């Protein structure tokens with residue numbers, strides 16, 4: 001298991017580097033050299049933190065692409081925002097797909113994704129959640145309540 005965890009970690013590192021590489025040249029082009037370097041470092045750290053969190057908590061990290069984009073968008077000029085959003089979505093999407101494969105293959109501690117709801121009998125629901133959701137079709141109303149709260 002430990003070897004798998006290390007393998008997963010290095011894969012996540014690759015994904016975070018790939019995201020960083022795809023957007024680093026778009027970072028505020030008119031800033032001075034020093035603040036550009038600082039921005040690059042911040043963006044890289046944000047990518048890595050997102051991937052680490054995703055690897056640790058893949059089932060409960062909802063919309064990681066949006067979370068990362070919110071974290072880093074201020075480092076990019078308005079004209080590059082759409083491109084950055086797209087690159088982040090693609091890169092994080094690839095990482096999420098990879099993690100989901102690992103989960104389905106039983107490689108991660110979390111096992112197969114399960115609906116987060118509790119049944120009327122007080123047992124955890126055993127059904128498979130909807131894609132990119134925490135709840136199964138019968139419990140999907142709970143997701144909406146949570147988002148609204």
Ligand SMILES: [Zn+2]
Nearest residue numbers: 115125136139
């Ligand atoms: Zn359910």
